[in-house]
Amino acid sequence: MSLEWEQVIVDSADPVALGRWWAEALGWTVVNDAPDEYEIRPAPDRLPGLLFTTVPESKTVKNRLHLDFRPDDQEAEVARLLALGARHADVGDPEGNEFCVLGARRS
Structure with a gap:
């Protein structure tokens, strides 16, 4: 059995804006730019990626x-x-x- 690390999920109010910010900060490639799921990776075929998703609540405490x-x-x-x-x-x-x-x- 093998296990591959696909991505880290980042809850956000605005996945597109936050995903674009991280893509710029890291110099990564956008692989999915849907309004409710925005994914970036180091290169299109490289893992792991960061997947930004919409959540209704705002951040209130320190990240876990x-x-x-x-x-x-x-x-x-x-x-x-x-x-x-x-x-x-x-x-x-x-x-x-x-x-x-x-x-x-x-x-």
């Missing part, structure tokens, strides 16, 4: 799951993401979902 990213230049990447519309949560996307932009790996 969050993403960590390790850029080459943390300060520059945080500035770039903030310019795209991210907010300090420490860092959160436009709908307030927290994620981390980590510093350089220690040797």
Whole structure:
């Protein structure tokens, strides 16, 4: 038996807007742009992806799951993401979902 990681589901008020934001932030490809399900992947045939879906309620508490990213230049990447519309949560996307932009790996 094998198990393949297909995607992470992200609940959102506006899946298209949030999906576009993450596609721009990550440089990923849009593979489905339906109004109620917006999916992005690193490349059309690469997994896992992020699937943004519509939910009626707004975010009210801290995420139970969050993403960590390790850029080459943390300060520059945080500035770039903030310019795209991210907010300090420490860092959160436009709908307030927290994620981390980590510093350089220690040797």
